[in-house]
Amino acid sequence: MLKRIDLRGGVSDPRRLLPRAQLDVSVAVERIRPLVEAVRDHGYPAIREASERFDGVCPPVLRVPAEAIAAAEGVLDPDVRAALLESIARARRVHDDQRRTDHTTQVVPGGTVTERWVPVDRVGLYVPGGLAMYPSTVVMNVVPAQAAGVRSLVVASPPQQDNGGLPDARVLAACALLGVDEVYAVGGAQAVAMLAYGSTVDAEGTRRCAPVDMITGPGNIWVTAAKRLLRGVVGIDAEAGPTEIAVLADDTADPTHVAADLISQAEHDPLAASVLVTPSVELADAVDRELARQVPATKHAERVGTALGGEQSGVVLVDDLADGLRVVDAYAAEHLEIQTRDARDWALRVRNAGAIFVGPWAPVSLGDYCAGSNHVLPTGGCARHSSGLSVQSFLRGVHLVEYTREALRDVAPHVVTLATVEDLPAHGQAVAVRFAGEAS
Ligand SMILES: NC(=O)c1ccc[n+]([C@@H]2O[C@H](COP(=O)([O-])OP(=O)(O)OC[C@H]3O[C@@H](n4cnc5c(N)ncnc54)[C@H](O)[C@@H]3O)[C@@H](O)[C@H]2O)c1
Ligand SMILES: N[C@H](CO)Cc1c[nH]c[nH+]1
Ligand SMILES: [Zn+2]
Numbered sequence: 001m002l003k004r005i006d007l008r009g010g011v012s013d014p015r016r017l018l019p020r021a022q023l024d025v026s027v028a029v030e031r032i033r034p035l036v037e038a039v040r041d042h043g044y045p046a047i048r049e050a051s052e053r054f055d056g057v058c059p060p061v062l063r064v065p066a067e068a069i070a071a072a073e074g075v076l077d078p079d080v081r082a083a084l085l086e087s088i089a090r091a092r093r094v095h096d097d098q099r100r101t102d103h104t105t106q107v108v109p110g111g112t113v114t115e116r117w118v119p120v121d122r123v124g125l126y127v128p129g130g131l132a133m134y135p136s137t138v139v140m141n142v143v144p145a146q147a148a149g150v151r152s153l154v155v156a157s158p159p160q161q162d163n164g165g166l167p168d169a170r171v172l173a174a175c176a177l178l179g180v181d182e183v184y185a186v187g188g189a190q191a192v193a194m195l196a197y198g199s200t201v202d203a204e205g206t207r208r209c210a211p212v213d214m215i216t217g218p219g220n221i222w223v224t225a226a227k228r229l230l231r232g233v234v235g236i237d238a239e240a241g242p243t244e245i246a247v248l249a250d251d252t253a254d255p256t257h258v259a260a261d262l263i264s265q266a267e268h269d270p271l272a273a274s275v276l277v278t279p280s281v282e283l284a285d286a287v288d289r290e291l292a293r294q295v296p297a298t299k300h301a302e303r304v305g306t307a308l309g310g311e312q313s314g315v316v317l318v319d320d321l322a323d324g325l326r327v328v329d330a331y332a333a334e335h336l337e338i339q340t341r342d343a344r345d346w347a348l349r350v351r352n353a354g355a356i357f358v359g360p361w362a363p364v365s366l367g368d369y370c371a372g373s374n375h376v377l378p379t380g381g382c383a384r385h386s387s388g389l390s391v392q393s394f395l396r397g398v399h400l401v402e403y404t405r406e407a408l409r410d411v412a413p414h415v416v417t418l419a420t421v422e423d424l425p426a427h428g429q430a431v432a433v434r435f436a437g438e439a440s
């Protein structure tokens with residue numbers, strides 16, 4: 001079922017041999033550019049047109065009424081409530097514990113630099129809602145933002161035909177459980193544009209969504225493209241597009257588990273990527289047999305089949321785990337599972353992955369919902385340079401520079417020298433003037 005890439009005999013440039021989906025983000029950027037510009041220039045009418053085209057519905061006012069959010073919580077299934085509360089509690093435990101504190105360095109006597117961590121003022125959190133509904137993503141966006149101390153939080157999520165044009169009721173209920181009251185029924189690239197530029201949110205133009213300073217959250221390729229296009233207009237977290245799982249496994253891995261994990265992430269999107277990297281042909285064969293057994297039995301078999309059959313998915317055969325490590329590092333998966341002997345040792349050697357799931361009892365699905373870790377993670381190779389969503393994503397480090405008169409006077413000649421060498425003498429003068437008349 002999974003195509004095979006045979007790298008036995010040597011891994012030269014594994015990045016070229018492991019393709020990602022053909023519809024890549026740069027192509028999608030050009031497709032959504034007119035829509036993003038229309039939302040910037042016209043606001044609600046452009047959003048309505050896009051929502052009707054892509055979601056089949058658009059409410060007359062995009063802001064979800066407070067009563068609808070409260071009502072969604074009121075009818076929330078008790079088991080779902082309990083699971084969401086557990087997910088929130090575990091995520092809070094981790095994220096609250098990981099907030100950095102301000103730190104002062106004494107550079108010289110009388111001269112200090114303090115790094116202050118200041119939360120972003122207003123953030124827009126995208127919660128997907130096309131092929132699947134994502135109340136868990138409300139948790140993963142909101143918890144770190146709240147832990148960072150963000151003052152103004154806005155959630156945007158696609159309008160649903162079966163919920164009268166409001167976002168999914170479980171998404172609204174999750175907002176209620178987390179105390180988020182500014183929620184908009186808008187999805188896709190149009191949501192990202194609305195958050196970035198600010199927009200009217202009704203036909204009369206009497207109500208507005210104020211622009212945000214930063215947008216976070218995952219989404220499909222169109223959402224990811226809009227985030228890439230608007231980076232700079234607003235702050236953007238890492239690109240968290242169609243889901244990816246890579247599994248580095250040896251002959252100790254259980255093929256039933258490996259196949260289930262590959263299917264679990266393929267279920268998100270026909271563009272999702274599921275990759276097994278192994279030196280064991282026996283394991284690869286057994287996983288194939290398991291896929292043939294499990295895929296037809298899974299609810300979203302068609303979507304899963306498309307994702308697993310796509311060029312972005314496959315089995316990579318390598319000579320040994322050291323080569324496997326080179327392959328997964330070059331690929332830089334959103335999620336990497338290590339199902340090998342001494343799994344933790346191998347995990348600690350990985351350089352590039354959004355999150356690493358170690359050993360047989362930490363499947364990606366645990367991290368999706370209830371590990372306490374964050375599930376908004378970099379895709380498309382962005383794990384080479386970016387992190388998943390965390391408290392840190394919502395904080396800016398601001399240096400506070402404090403020098404006494406004496407400390408400045410001591411270093412003044414060096415400042416003047418560097419200013420002179422850069423032919424910016426006024427810079428030097430701004431220091432020297434403070435000590436005019438004093439012997440240097
Ligand atoms: N990387 C992560 O951290 C992470 C986490 C969760 C989910 N995901 C990914 O998020 C995605 C969720 O996708 P989804 O579709 O369910 O929800 P979504 O909300 O991301 O996308 C739905 C929106 O896409 C827009 N759209 C649909 N077709 C379009 C087209 N042809 N042109 C322009 N816009 C179009 C619509 O406006 C719709 O509102 C999946 O790819 C999943 O793998 C990633
Ligand atoms: N696996 C997704 C991150 O790529 C997150 C998620 C949410 N719900 C289920 N899964
Ligand atoms: Zn998932």
